[in-house]
Amino acid sequence: xxxxxxxxxxxxxxxxxxxxxxxxxxxxxxxxxxxxxxxxxxxxxxxxxxxxxxxxxxxxxxxxxxxxxxxxxxxxxxxxxxxxxxxxxxxxxxxxxxxxxxxxxxxxxxxxxxxxxxxxxxxxxxxxxxxxxxxxxxxxxxxxxxxxxxxxxxxxxxxxxxxxxxxxxxxxxxxxxxxxxxxxxxxxxxxxxxxxxxxxxxxxxxxxxxxxxxxxxxxxxxxxxxxxxxxxxxxxxxxxxxxxxxxxxxxxxxxxxxxxxxxxxxxxxxxxxxxxxxxxxxxxxxxxxxxxxxxxxxxxxxxxxxxxxxxxxxxxxxxxxxxxxxxxxxx
Amino acid sequence: xxxxxxxxxxxxxxxxxxxxxxxxxxxxxxxxxxxxxxxxxxxxxxxxxxxxxxxxxxxxxxxxxxxxxxxxxxxxxxxxxxxxxxxxxxxxxxxxxxxxxxxxxxxxxxxxxxxxxxxxx
Numbered sequence: 001x002x003x004x005x006x007x008x009x010x011x012x013x014x015x016x017x018x019x020x021x022x023x024x025x026x027x028x029x030x031x032x033x034x035x036x037x038x039x040x041x042x043x044x045x046x047x048x049x050x051x052x053x054x055x056x057x058x059x060x061x062x063x064x065x066x067x068x069x070x071x072x073x074x075x076x077x078x079x080x081x082x083x084x085x086x087x088x089x090x091x092x093x094x095x096x097x098x099x100x101x102x103x104x105x106x107x108x109x110x111x112x113x114x115x116x117x118x119x120x121x122x123x124x125x126x127x128x129x130x131x132x133x134x135x136x137x138x139x140x141x142x143x144x145x146x147x148x149x150x151x152x153x154x155x156x157x158x159x160x161x162x163x164x165x166x167x168x169x170x171x172x173x174x175x176x177x178x179x180x181x182x183x184x185x186x187x188x189x190x191x192x193x194x195x196x197x198x199x200x201x202x203x204x205x206x207x208x209x210x211x212x213x214x215x216x217x218x219x220x221x222x223x224x225x226x227x228x229x230x231x232x233x234x235x236x237x238x239x240x241x242x243x244x245x246x247x248x249x250x251x252x253x254x255x256x257x258x259x260x261x262x263x264x265x266x267x268x269x270x271x272x273x274x275x276x277x278x279x280x281x282x283x284x285x286x287x288x289x290x291x292x293x294x295x296x297x298x299x300x301x302x303x304x305x306x307x308x309x310x311x312x313x314x315x316x317x318x319x320x321x322x323x324x325x326x327x328x329x330x331x
Numbered sequence: 332x333x334x335x336x337x338x339x340x341x342x343x344x345x346x347x348x349x350x351x352x353x354x355x356x357x358x359x360x361x362x363x364x365x366x367x368x369x370x371x372x373x374x375x376x377x378x379x380x381x382x383x384x385x386x387x388x389x390x391x392x393x394x395x396x397x398x399x400x401x402x403x404x405x406x407x408x409x410x411x412x413x414x415x416x417x418x419x420x421x422x423x424x425x426x427x428x429x430x431x432x433x434x435x436x437x438x439x440x441x442x443x444x445x446x447x448x449x450x451x452x
Contacts, residue, residue, distance in 0.1 A: 036389040037342075038380045057342060058379070303371050308357060313350050313375050 002076040005048075006083075013076055019044075019055075020071035030071060037073040044071050048081035060314055062186040089126070090115070094176040095151050100239040103158050104205055105169050106143075108151035109180065115152070117183035119145045119212030120291075122319070123152060124181035127167050135179075138164040141209035141293065141319060142183060145216055152183070155208040155239075187319040189216040191224070191289055199282060199290045200228040201274060201302060204237070206294020209319055211240055213291055218251055226251075227282075231259035231274040275302050279309075286310035289317075296320035335387035335437050339430055345382045348424050353378050355420040362416045365404055385421065385442045397448035405451045414449060418442050 004011045004019055013022040020042050023030045032042040051069035059068060096108035122141040144153035159165045187209055202210040207230050214228055232238050244256040259274050290306045292299045299320040353375060357363050384390040418439055425435045
């Protein structure tokens with residue numbers, strides 16, 4: 001008989017009983033539907049202990065690596081501590097601020113505690129609304145690499161009317177103490193093999209996670225070709241242009257493609273939109289791995305496109321910068 | 332005597348079939364309007380559940396679920412010919428994967444058993 005720990009609760013799982021049934025039997029609110037390992041509604045994460053392989057069948061490799069599993073298919077042979085879905089926060093200090101372009105502020109944060117993460121995951125940045133008893137949170141993807149950078153690095157686009165981005169652009173200062181939620185997300189580098197061809201496509205500050213994933217791939221000596229596309233409204237907003245050109249010169253497997261959507265500035269850049277460029281250059285993507293980050297409308301469009309071009313649904317990773325990652329917390 | 336689900340190849344066969352099947356559905360102009368703007372990950376999970384059911388595998392799907400899930404599509408004009416197109420794509424997927432034609436017939440029959448529920452009749 002194994003024991004499941006969730007928050008402060010300990011729940012005994014009888015032999016032949018699934019984790020889902022054990023959780024439901026004590027009134028834990030777990031989302032579920034098919035009870036057959038298919039719909040994935042009951043997905044949860046083991047923070048300690050290894051879920052059995054059968055409970056991870058059908059999950060993406062990135063989720064398996066993080067010990068996510070399906071509660072309905074989990075008949076544990078050892079004790080597990082599982083995520084209780086409560087927000088996990090910590091403090092962080094602003095170490096450095098770099099204005100990457102008129103629109104993009106890069107923030108380096110040193111967390112109060114050691115955090116394990118993968119380049120490309122995201123944190124939530126919280127700020128108080130003065131005079132009100134609420135705080136605003138927005139998610140920002142990490143461009144930093146845990147093995148190389150001491151700070152968590154995020155890139156914040158100025159959004160018109162955006163409370164957190166305006167606050168960050170106008171009020172953050174070096175040394176300031178902030179609250180963040182620990183890194184999470186499943187858009188990070190997880191190739192099937194070292195020679196797999198990779199397509200990385202970013203719009204705007206979708207480049208932050210894509211840049212992190214790229215550096216991770218290069219550090220792990222990925223040998224397959226890597227094509228990175230970045231699209232922005234104007235040339236000045238291709239804000240890592242120089243760094244990417246330098247990497248391209250150093251790594252023969254890397255090609256960097258600039259895309260400026262405003263046709264007035266397209267001189268040497270592609271005059272196609274990012275999805276047209278992909279359709280044109282890579283009509284067949286069988287066995288490729290694809291990462292797509294940024295504008296939700298474009299990410300959704302590109303996902304469908306690369307899937308129809310032959311990329312396996314398990315090999316398409318995306319992070320649409322949606323409002324659903326946003327949070328409003330009551331203190 | 333093995334059952335249909337085992338003969339087709341069980342869960343790995345569902346995984347192999349789901350991308351091929353969904354790609355066919357998205358490329359089929361008779362029905363792909365119904366899939367405009369839907370989240371691909373959610374949709375693939377649903378297609379997996381559907382294929383598992385059609386392959387005779389373990390599932391908990393009820394007529395009520397099927398009715399609820401397709402109600403808004405029926406309101407948008409989902410009728411007999413769209414249902415037939417999906418079954419056709421399913422049969423094409425299986426024959427592409429080398430499944431015996433007698434087994435394809437059996438899958439088509441299971442898929443057909445949800446026709447009335449899907450079409451909310």
